[in-house]
Amino acid sequence: MAERAPDRLVRLLGIVAFLNRHESVPVAELATTFGVSARQILEDVDTLWVSGTPGYQHSDLIDFDAEAHDRGVVRLTESRGLTRPLRLGTREGVALIAALRALRDLLGSALPIEQAEVVDSTLEALTAAVGDASGAVDVHLATDGRPDVQAAVQSALVSGHRLRLEYVNAADVTSGRDVDPIRLVTGDAHTYLQAWCLRARGERLFRLDRVLSAEVLEELVEPHPVPAEPGSEVFRPEASAEQVHITLSARARWVAEQVPVDAVQELPDGDFRISLRVADGTWLRHLIAQVAADVRAVEPVQYALDVAETAERALAAYGALPPA
Amino acid sequence: MPTTIPPTERLLDLVIALVNTPNRMTKAQIRRSVAGYDAAASVEAFERMFERDKDALRELGIPIETVTDAAHGDDVGYRVDLDAYALSPIELTPAQHGVLSLAARFWQDHSLARDASRALTKLSAVTSGPGSEESVAVLAPRARAGGDAFLPLLDAIQHTQAVTFGYRAANTGEERVRTVEPWRLVASRGGWYLVGRDRDRAEARAFRLTRMTSAPAAVGPRRAFGVPADLDPRALIDSHHGGAEQLAVLAVRPERAGALRARAVPPTDGTGPDDLRFAGIAESVGRDLLHVPYRAVTRMAEELSGYGDAALVLGPTELRTAVLQRLGAAAGLSSLAEEPASGASDG
Numbered sequence: 001m002a003e004r005a006p007d008r009l010v011r012l013l014g015i016v017a018f019l020n021r022h023e024s025v026p027v028a029e030l031a032t033t034f035g036v037s038a039r040q041i042l043e044d045v046d047t048l049w050v051s052g053t054p055g056y057q058h059s060d061l062i063d064f065d066a067e068a069h070d071r072g073v074v075r076l077t078e079s080r081g082l083t084r085p086l087r088l089g090t091r092e093g094v095a096l097i098a099a100l101r102a103l104r105d106l107l108g109s110a111l112p113i114e115q116a117e118v119v120d121s122t123l124e125a126l127t128a129a130v131g132d133a134s135g136a137v138d139v140h141l142a143t144d145g146r147p148d149v150q151a152a153v154q155s156a157l158v159s160g161h162r163l164r165l166e167y168v169n170a171a172d173v174t175s176g177r178d179v180d181p182i183r184l185v186t187g188d189a190h191t192y193l194q195a196w197c198l199r200a201r202g203e204r205l206f207r208l209d210r211v212l213s214a215e216v217l218e219e220l221v222e223p224h225p226v227p228a229e230p231g232s233e234v235f236r237p238e239a240s241a242e243q244v245h246i247t248l249s250a251r252a253r254w255v256a257e258q259v260p261v262d263a264v265q266e267l268p269d270g271d272f273r274i275s276l277r278v279a280d281g282t283w284l285r286h287l288i289a290q291v292a293a294d295v296r297a298v299e300p301v302q303y304a305l306d307v308a309e310t311a312e313r314a315l316a317a318y319g320a321l322p323p324a
Numbered sequence: 325m326p327t328t329i330p331p332t333e334r335l336l337d338l339v340i341a342l343v344n345t346p347n348r349m350t351k352a353q354i355r356r357s358v359a360g361y362d363a364a365a366s367v368e369a370f371e372r373m374f375e376r377d378k379d380a381l382r383e384l385g386i387p388i389e390t391v392t393d394a395a396h397g398d399d400v401g402y403r404v405d406l407d408a409y410a411l412s413p414i415e416l417t418p419a420q421h422g423v424l425s426l427a428a429r430f431w432q433d434h435s436l437a438r439d440a441s442r443a444l445t446k447l448s449a450v451t452s453g454p455g456s457e458e459s460v461a462v463l464a465p466r467a468r469a470g471g472d473a474f475l476p477l478l479d480a481i482q483h484t485q486a487v488t489f490g491y492r493a494a495n496t497g498e499e500r501v502r503t504v505e506p507w508r509l510v511a512s513r514g515g516w517y518l519v520g521r522d523r524d525r526a527e528a529r530a531f532r533l534t535r536m537t538s539a540p541a542a543v544g545p546r547r548a549f550g551v552p553a554d555l556d557p558r559a560l561i562d563s564h565h566g567g568a569e570q571l572a573v574l575a576v577r578p579e580r581a582g583a584l585r586a587r588a589v590p591p592t593d594g595t596g597p598d599d600l601r602f603a604g605i606a607e608s609v610g611r612d613l614l615h616v617p618y619r620a621v622t623r624m625a626e627e628l629s630g631y632g633d634a635a636l637v638l639g640p641t642e643l644r645t646a647v648l649q650r651l652g653a654a655a656g657l658s659s660l661a662e663e664p665a666s667g668a669s670d671g
Contacts, residue, residue, distance in 0.1 A: 032454035054357035092443035099430035168582025189514030292654035311654035
């Protein structure tokens with residue numbers, strides 16, 4: 001998707017303000033600083049070079065050192081008054097501050113003190129720049145898992161060692177796996193360990209509260225072909241899985257919010273129908289059982305019948321317990 | 325067709341013109357002289373384009389001032405207030421820049437992700453050089469979207485202005501209009517909450533954003549209240565979730581319910597009369613005794629009923645009753661087989 005004009009404008013103004021504080025800067029360094037490609041920086045410089053005050057004669061325009069430009073170095077010679085860095089909007093500041101505060105909470109327990117100090121000082125500088133509303137948003141990240149599991153995972157991540165996990169999957173099957181840990185993906189609901197699973201020969205996400213035990217092994221992690229960023233799509237089942245529709249009453253609204261659904265259809269009286277793809281029937285039956293009182297219909301209906309049968313068995317097991 | 329100047333360049337030229345004008349620029353002067361506008365076909369088209377651009381620039385934090393000049397009658401002029409334009413003095417090290425780059429990828433919500441990424445771009449202008457994320461790259465914190473209610477609530481918090489919205493209570497399902505003084509937006513335990521003072525109940529409450537049944541609307545004046553200095557959002561959300569932690573006593577089939585085993589804790593001392601009695605029951609049916617902490621009965625009962633006969637509740641009674649109730653409802657799902665799958669109304 002093409003970049004939106006306002007986003008590019010903010011970078012153009014930022015580049016001029018940055019160059020005002022630095023004599024000559026290689027294109028590659030500008031690219032890293034602003035998180036874009038070197039080619040994009042060259043396009044940005046070209047745009048700035050033809051911009052200026054009305055009249056748009058040579059002396060009206062933002063100007064660069066052409067000779068330095070030929071050497072891949074950007075040197076600003078005329079800024080047309082755009083010398084100051086642009087202030088932060090309140091929402092912009094709040095978005096970054098909330099993220100930093102969440103990060104600090106997490107770092108507090110996970111990483112060496114120097115790193116936490118960098119975050120603290122960044123936060124302080126930013127809070128001063130934003131002012132009153134800086135605390136408007138608070139994100140409490142989950143700290144799942146047994147303390148001994150957390151400690152082992154964090155130590156393996158920092159030291160680069162392989163881990164041996166005892167893990168329970170969503171279908172309630174426990175297995176042992178050796179994994180090379182990559183990073184902790186922490187949301188407000190759960191914490192996942194993103195790791196290369198040696199048995200599956202692929203990248204997997206392990207929910208930390210489903211790890212029964214974690215042992216740091218002698219072996220160091222090996223390099224694996226891993227994407228740089230875990231996207232939100234990693235939590236979604238594959239598109240090839242079976243399509244299921246469930247109609248629920250309004251009280252079970254949370255399902256539409258917490259389960260990765262493909263579509264939500266609103267029905268009269270606050271009822272709604274979700275469509276989702278299911279690779280794992282155990283997980284789906286678990287979900288249906290949780291909201292049984294609010295389930296109006298399930299397609300295919302077999303899933304509901306399985307749940308009913310399981311519930312009958314459970315009721316029978318309760319009946320067979322000796323009196324308390 | 326005349327060569328059109330791309331929107332970014334038009335916006336940039338407008339900023340430069342308004343920064344450099346000695347006094348102010350009228351709309352007519354802008355239309356005549358700023359690159360990008362001369363291509364606009366009519367005065368109306370220019371007006372529309374200029375209004376949009378003005379809004380876009382203000383949205384980015386560029387302070388466009390309206391200046392009236394008595395000598396020119398009602399003719400309105402514009403300029404950029406350079407003092408309001410600038411970021412407060414701040415200088416970032418490469419390490420701080422690295423941390424900010426990581427923080428900017430925190431939001432999964434598109435509008436907040438855009439806000440954070442713009443903030444990072446602005447702050448990149450005041451770093452001494454590009455940062456490295458290496459030190460913190462082993463962590464990838466993520467926050468999900470807060471939904472449609474999020475931005476109006478954030479605005480109201482900034483303005484300390486009360487809001488009103490429809491809200492469906494979790495336990496009763498009853499829907500009512502609430503008027504709340506908004507203090508904080510909090511993401512916790514898989515949901516977004518508004519923490520604030522419920523005016524009708526005259527006490528502090530947590531409201532789950534997804535239970536709001538209408539968009540929050542600001543009511544009354546700005547700067548209408550203060551936020552308590554000793555505010556503890558976590559405590560309010562905990563009480564929303566059913567208060568103090570309790571221990572579920574479970575009889576679990578061997579090798580099953582692994583996720584519950586992962587959360588199990590040792591019983592407080594294991595020798596009380598209840599402990600011995602429960603251990604005896606579990607043993608007599610060949611099951612393992614587990615103690616698993618929980619807060620909200622509803623959530624715990626939902627989870628446990630999903631395990632069917634793999635995990636049976638021995639105590640507390642309140643939890644056991646809630647699970648049995650759910651199992652009854654689940655057993656009732658067998659009736660769905662007799663109804664048409666399309667879910668035709670049964671009146």
